[in-house]
Amino acid sequence: MTAAEFIAWALWPIVALFVGLLATIRHPKVRLFVMAASIGTFIVYFVLGLFYWRSSIAGVTDFYLFGLMFSLTMFGLALRRLTNGGNKSPQLSTWKLVAALILGAGGTWVSASTLYSDYAEPRLVIEGRVDNVRWSGGRIAQHLVDIGGHTVKATTPVYDRLKLRPYVRAEIGRGSNYIFNIEYLGN
The missing domain is CATH 2.40.50 (OB fold (Dihydrolipoamide Acetyltransferase, E2P))
Incomplete structure (x- = not known):
């Protein structure tokens, strides 16, 4: 196992660890420390991912999983803003939210279909x-x-x-x- 493969395989356990810590910690100073550590870790992984995501199959899979989660988040937030009381903020117009909704749906489709075809269909x-x-x-x-x-x-x-x-x-x-x-x- 190369260093790039190890880093790629360690991404999702680290994400789960930080999510679990942030969900359970109630002390404000410790929670702030964990939040800063998670943001720092995300920045390091993002920069490493930009340069080395093609160094292993795990990195390619992480790239598509990250794209899936980002697209689903974009789709969900745009849908929530459009359906939950309309557009109440003056900085986001309705057409920008519709564009975010379409981009989120398209990114979700591309990432999900790629992952499905790679892991559920015969190679x-x-x-x-x-x-x-x-x-x-x-x-x-x-x-x-x-x-x-x-x-x-x-x-x-x-x-x-x-x-x-x-x-x-x-x-x-x-x-x-x-x-x-x-x-x-x-x-």
């Missing part, structure tokens, strides 16, 4: 020689490889090993199109 199994190892163009570059005629995404450690162009059998998640499991058959 695509591809066998073949690795060809065309490259970075995608664009602002957020991705590691792309062709295996048996299919273009798939790879995490950083897998991408580094695939530069040797071995013959592999890979299990690909149907939602994110990332390599979840790989078996090196020959070179």
